[in-house]
Structures are given as structure tokens and as C-alpha cells.
Amino acid sequence: MTPRIFTPLVLFLVIGFLIGPFFIIVAASLSGGETLAFPPQGFSLKWVAKVFTVESFQESFAISMLLAIGGTAAALVLGVPASYALSRYKLPFGETIRTIVSLPIIVPGIIVGLALLRYIVVPFGLNITLTLFLAHTALVLPYAVRxxxxxxxxxxxxxxxxxxxxxxxxxxxxxxVVMPNIRSGILAAFILGFVTSFNQVPVSLFLSGPGVRTLPIDMLSYMEITYDPSVAALSALLAFMSIGIVFLAERFLGFSRYV
Amino acid sequence: MSDAPFLSLEKLTLAYGDTVAVKDLDLSIRKGELVAFLGPSGCGKTTTMRSIAGLLSPASGAIKLDGADITRVSANKRSVGLVFQSYALFPHLTVFENVAFGLRLKKLPAAEIESRVTAGLKSVGLSNFSARKPGELSGGQQQRVALARSMVMEPKVLLLDEPLSNLDARLRLEMRTELQRVQKETGVTMIFVTHDQGEALSLADRIVVMLNGAIEQIGTPEDIYNRPISRFVADFVGFENIFAVEGGKLKAGNGPIDLSGSLPPDTAGLAWRPRMVTLGSGPFQGTVRGASFSGSTREYLLDTPLGAIKAEEDAALAARETGSAIAFDLPVEKAARLKKFG
Known part of the structure; x- marks a missing residue:
């Protein structure tokens, strides 16, 4: 195979793997059939409509929204002063602090989730919602600081x-004079943090309790019981929401400069 | 200009952590003076300026301004303006709002702010730029905005950090004239920091030469240029032939050399500019090592028993050949007498 064919092929495969699933999900969600399948059987919007009628989706969507907004806001309240101190002063152990703040990116979420459950929630009986909020704040903090x-x-x-x-x-x-000039950075951090928190699965997986589930976890458990295309429809809607947010951020803030 | 000190630094010691940057500095400046702090980087000139502004608290000593001790007064209440080397304009605000910043904090009536900012911008020739953002201005224009921003506050002292160093030659002359005009029109006491002797000589009423955290010499530009009192200052202002004096004799490469005439006992050294060296006659012998032509003059490098000597002659005179022997003199009456030879 010559490089002239090889390079475009690799490119095509990479893009296909990255974006392909998204098209499959969108197509599957428009299916007229009763089960999640691809290619879709027929065309209908009934599964998209059904998403809005599933009660647990509404609840977990609200929880995910609150977590994403609240956790990111909290991460910024901590992260903006932390970034300021780290960048303006020669702090003792400044580099160490920077590394510790970045740890949630490096440590696998599944370990964070398990650790929080095993060593915080179970022994101290800490409220699940509060633990989720703390976990999401910590997860978003590295992005906020960066x-x-x-x-x-x-x-x-x-x-x-x-x-x-x-x-x-x-x-x-x-x-x-500082805040007005880093405003777009803060907004960019907020959007990045929001998306990170909203799509978070592994940590939240361990931190689910009666009536407290984030949306992605709720979708997982929904699929275990009901294998219909509404999950695909919901996924597609969420993907469009994320794309919309990032698009707006790029449009108004030049978001990609900061990440 | 009155003789009473308007700003005085008394036994001022400044330190960064354990590193002492300025030690026991005493200095008085009169109202309306234009003073230059001159010295190489690391001499403590910027540190001293920052302490006058209140951005750095002294380890010991006092700063007095207009009859009040301001040593512990915070920077935002000192009535001291500072034009930063980088100008430090607020990038998110227009030129107008940059200049109005301090006046708004004072909560002045809007009409007064408007008129003072307008007048301030007019005085620096930027009336038409009030709606621009700093990023849309050239370096020279930004500096004038920074100057206007400080001046509308009517500070008691205006500090300028390397005011000319970021400008090209033409703008430098323009800004120099501008600063002198502002100083004359407003009578504000001005202190500027520079490492460029030409800048200090051309702009200041009085120059404070600093070295290693201490004042080396204070004087008018003429004093500093013609009568340096230490080896460092002599070297800094272009005396290229500098010799120590011990027991009335010149200490040179090949041992002490008798001098014609007697010197005051506190003479520690003598220094000559290249053009003060007499060529063609005199008690000393040397060899021409090299020559360079610079338009109006020719500069020679001589190999002599005293060491290397730099001499200068009018270019209208015939050039002296490299390798030729030459007699020369270092006239004691022309030399700068150095009291300090460290």
C-alpha cells in the first residue's frame, strides 16, 4: 500500500471511529422499531418523544444539571483563587499543589468512586448527594485551575x-482589573467543567443511592431493563446539547484558545 | 523650587526575603525636581522606586513626603503616581476609562471626571483616541496614556520606570520633550529610573548614581559627567583611562609613575576621557595598536607601559599609523579626581 492511499485511509478510520457512533445513535433513535437496533427499522420520532415522559430521566436530568452547575461553580470558587495564588506568588510547594490539584484527571474515576464509597460514604454515613457534589467539584477542579x-x-x-x-x-x-480580563477564561472553564461533570460515569457509578442517580447512570440502568431506542434518543439529545454549548462557547469566547 | 526637602528617604533599607537590595539609603529631593536614579541592573534603583510608591515595605528606615511620614501608608493612599515600564494599561478598558480609573475610584462627579480626562488626553495629544482599547495603540501612545492616567490624579510625586527604554530613537526624543514639558507645566516632582546615562544626563535636574544598593554619587548632570568621584561612576559615564593613585603616584601596569603637580591627599584615582589624552607630545611613550574612525573623531588604542590607553583626536588631523611609536600625556589638570577607587 502506498502512503497516498494509506494516510487518507487511516484518517478515514479515525474519524469514522470518533464520529461514527454518534451517527449510529442518532439514526437508531429515529427508529420505528421496538428495540435498540441498527440499522433502524422504519422512521419515527416516538422514542424522542418518550424520553420526555420517563419520570426517572427527568429526576436524574435535574440531578445531573444541578451537579454540573453546582459542582463547576464550586470548583471555580476554589479554583480561581487557587490559580491566582499559584500564578502570582512563589508558594512553598507550589508545584506540589499544582500536581495534587491535577490528580483527579490522572486517577481513574472508578478508583475515586470506589474509594469515596468505601472510605467516606460507608464509614461516615455521608449523604450520597453531598458526596456526589464533592466528587464532581474535585473532578472539575483540575480543569478550572488549568x-x-x-x-x-x-x-x-x-x-x-x-x-x-x-x-x-x-x-x-x-x-x-483581573476578573474582567480573565472572564472569558472563567467562562471557558465553566463550560469545560460542566460538560465533564455532566458526562461523568465511573465516579457516579459508585455513588448512586435510592432516588439519587445522575443521568448517565440512570440511562445505564434503564437499558438493563428496557432495551428500547429511547436511550439512543436521549443520548443524541445530550450530544446535541454538548455540541451546542461548545459551539456557542467557541463562537463567543474563542474557547479553543484556553483548552 | 524650594530648598526644603519634599521627599526624603532616611536610612532606608530594603530587602527581598534575606537578600538586602538597598542599605541605609539617605536622599532628599526638593519639590519640583526632576531626579534620575541611574545605575546598572541590580543596583537597587527600581527597588528604591517601588518603595517610594509603597509597593515594597522597607525593612527599616523612613520615607517622608510633603511633611508626613508615609513609610507605613499603603500604596493606594500615598498620592504617588507610577508609569510602569510596560505601561500596565488595563486591556479591557478604553483609553478614556483607563485615564478615568483613578478619578472614578475617588468618586468625583461625572462632569469633573469627564473634563479632567479630556484635558489629560489632550495634554498628551491623544484626544482622538479616547474610545480605543490599549491593544490598538502603539507603544509610544500607550506610554502617553499611562502618563496621562497618572497625571490626572495630580500626584505629589510621579515615578517613571525606564520611561524611554522601550521607545525607538525618534519617539525617545519626543517623549523626553514631553516629560520635560509636563514637569515644567505642572511642577510635579518627578523621579525616573534608568540604566542609560544619556537618558539621565539629558533629562534630569539631578542624578543619583546607584551601585550595589547604595548611592555612589549625587549631582547635576554636569557634576556626574565631568566630575565623577568614583571609579564606577567615571567608568559609567565614559572615562576610559582610569588609574588608581597611591602616595601621590599613579599606579600603573609597570609600577608607580610620578605625576607632575601635587594632588589633594584624598585622591584615590584619576580618570581621563579619550579626548583628554594629549597625543604627539608628553612624557609617556606608546605604540598605536589600532584606530577607529567615527566621523568627527578618530579613536586610538595605545599600547603603553601604563597599560592600554584610549585616546581621541579630531578626525581633521592626519591619521596615525598602526604600529608607530607615539608620545602622549595624561594631563593631571584635566583629569577627574576620584575619591573612591573600589
Whole structure:
């Protein structure tokens, strides 16, 4: 095989593997049949419509939304000051702190989930929802710190001193001249964190309790019982939601600069 | 300009952690003076400036401004302006809002802010740029915005960090004139930091030469240029032939050399600019090692028993050949007398 054929073939295969499943899911969700199958049997929107009638989906969607928004917001509340301190001051163990903050990216989620269940939830009887919230905050924190740090590093620190010499307090300088200039970084971190949290499976898998399930976990268990195309329909809807968010972010913020 | 000190630094010691950057510095500056802090990087000039601004608290000593001790007054309450080397404009605000920033914090009436910002921008020739963002301006324009931003606050002292170093030659001249004009019109006391002796000589009323965290010499540009008192200052302002003096004799490569005339006992060294060296006659002998032509003058490098000597002659005179023997003199009456030869 010559490289002239080989290269496009590899490219085609990679793109196919990456995007293919998405098209299959979309096609399957528009099926007129009773089971999840590909190619779809006939065409209908009934499974898309059914998604909105499944009660547990509504509940777990709300939980996932709250977790994604709340967890990401909490991660930013912790992450913005942390990034600021890490990028502006020579902290003792600064690099160590940076590494620890990045750990949730490196440690497999399944281990985090198991550890939280075995050593936090079971022995201390900690509320599942609270544990989920803490876990998602920790998972999103590395992204928040990374993205916000990137935009802080692009910002000269002497503008804060300039603000102080013009009469502003140190804290005032942060809110008046630092925050406005890292706003798009913070928004980018929020979107990245939201998507990460919303699609999170392995950690959440261990942290499910009666009536408390995130949407992806709920979809898994739904499929175990009911093998109909509504899961595909829901997946497709979620994928479109993510694409929409990322598209808007790119459109208005130049999101890809920060990741 | 009155004689009473307006800004004084008393036994000021500044440190970063355990590293002492400036030690026991004493300095008084009069109202309306334009002072340059001149020295190589690491001499403590920027550190001293930052402590006057309040961005660095002294380890010991005091800073007094306009009759008040401001040593412990925080930077935002000192009425000291600083034009940063990088200008430090706020990138998210327009030129107008940059200049208005401090006035808004003072909660002045909108009409007054408007008129002061307009006047400030007009004085630096940027009236038409008020709606632009800093990123859309050239370096020179950004610096003028930074200058206007500090000046509308009517500071008691305006500090400038390397105000000319980021500008090209033409803008440098323009900015120099601009700074002198602002200083004359407003009478603000100005201190600027520079490592460029030409900048200090051309702009300042008085120059403070610093080395290793201490003041080496304070004087008018003429004093510094013509009468350096230490080897370092002499070298810094272009004296190329510098010799130690011990017991009234010049300490040179081949042992002490008698000098014609007597020197005051505190003379530690003598220094000559290349053009102060007499060529063609005199008690010393040397060999021309090399020559370089620079338009109006020719500079020679001589190999002599005293060591290498740099001499300069009018280019209108005939060129001296490389390798030829030459008599020369180092006239003591022309030399700068150094009291410190460290």
C-alpha cells in the first residue's frame, strides 16, 4: 500500500471511529422499531418523544444539571483563587499543589468512586448527594485551575499594581482589573467543567443511592431493563446539547484558545 | 523650587526575603525636581522606586513626603503616581476609562471626571483616541496614556520606570520633550529610573548614581559627567583611562609613575576621557595598536607601559599609523579626581 492511499485511509478510520457512533445513535433513535437496533427499522420520532415522559430521566436530568452547575461553580470558587495564588506568588510547594490539584484527571474515576464509597460514604454515613457534589467539584477542579491559570498567565501582574497606585485596594484591583480580563477564561472553564461533570460515569457509578442517580447512570440502568431506542434518543439529545454549548462557547469566547 | 526637602528617604533599607537590595539609603529631593536614579541592573534603583510608591515595605528606615511620614501608608493612599515600564494599561478598558480609573475610584462627579480626562488626553495629544482599547495603540501612545492616567490624579510625586527604554530613537526624543514639558507645566516632582546615562544626563535636574544598593554619587548632570568621584561612576559615564593613585603616584601596569603637580591627599584615582589624552607630545611613550574612525573623531588604542590607553583626536588631523611609536600625556589638570577607587 502506498502512503497516498494509506494516510487518507487511516484518517478515514479515525474519524469514522470518533464520529461514527454518534451517527449510529442518532439514526437508531429515529427508529420505528421496538428495540435498540441498527440499522433502524422504519422512521419515527416516538422514542424522542418518550424520553420526555420517563419520570426517572427527568429526576436524574435535574440531578445531573444541578451537579454540573453546582459542582463547576464550586470548583471555580476554589479554583480561581487557587490559580491566582499559584500564578502570582512563589508558594512553598507550589508545584506540589499544582500536581495534587491535577490528580483527579490522572486517577481513574472508578478508583475515586470506589474509594469515596468505601472510605467516606460507608464509614461516615455521608449523604450520597453531598458526596456526589464533592466528587464532581474535585473532578472539575483540575480543569478550572488549568484553564484559569492559562488566562492569568497571559495577563501581566503589574496592572494590579497600577490599579493600587490609582487608589484601589488589593482586593478591589482583583475585581476591577483581573476578573474582567480573565472572564472569558472563567467562562471557558465553566463550560469545560460542566460538560465533564455532566458526562461523568465511573465516579457516579459508585455513588448512586435510592432516588439519587445522575443521568448517565440512570440511562445505564434503564437499558438493563428496557432495551428500547429511547436511550439512543436521549443520548443524541445530550450530544446535541454538548455540541451546542461548545459551539456557542467557541463562537463567543474563542474557547479553543484556553483548552 | 524650594530648598526644603519634599521627599526624603532616611536610612532606608530594603530587602527581598534575606537578600538586602538597598542599605541605609539617605536622599532628599526638593519639590519640583526632576531626579534620575541611574545605575546598572541590580543596583537597587527600581527597588528604591517601588518603595517610594509603597509597593515594597522597607525593612527599616523612613520615607517622608510633603511633611508626613508615609513609610507605613499603603500604596493606594500615598498620592504617588507610577508609569510602569510596560505601561500596565488595563486591556479591557478604553483609553478614556483607563485615564478615568483613578478619578472614578475617588468618586468625583461625572462632569469633573469627564473634563479632567479630556484635558489629560489632550495634554498628551491623544484626544482622538479616547474610545480605543490599549491593544490598538502603539507603544509610544500607550506610554502617553499611562502618563496621562497618572497625571490626572495630580500626584505629589510621579515615578517613571525606564520611561524611554522601550521607545525607538525618534519617539525617545519626543517623549523626553514631553516629560520635560509636563514637569515644567505642572511642577510635579518627578523621579525616573534608568540604566542609560544619556537618558539621565539629558533629562534630569539631578542624578543619583546607584551601585550595589547604595548611592555612589549625587549631582547635576554636569557634576556626574565631568566630575565623577568614583571609579564606577567615571567608568559609567565614559572615562576610559582610569588609574588608581597611591602616595601621590599613579599606579600603573609597570609600577608607580610620578605625576607632575601635587594632588589633594584624598585622591584615590584619576580618570581621563579619550579626548583628554594629549597625543604627539608628553612624557609617556606608546605604540598605536589600532584606530577607529567615527566621523568627527578618530579613536586610538595605545599600547603603553601604563597599560592600554584610549585616546581621541579630531578626525581633521592626519591619521596615525598602526604600529608607530607615539608620545602622549595624561594631563593631571584635566583629569577627574576620584575619591573612591573600589
Amino acid at each position: 484553564v484559569v491559570s492559562a488566562s492569568l498567565n497571559n495577563l501581566r501582574s503589574d496592572i494590579e499594581e497600577a490599579a493600587v497606585l490609582l487608589g484601589s485596594s488589593r482586593a478591589g484591583a482583583f475585581f476591577r
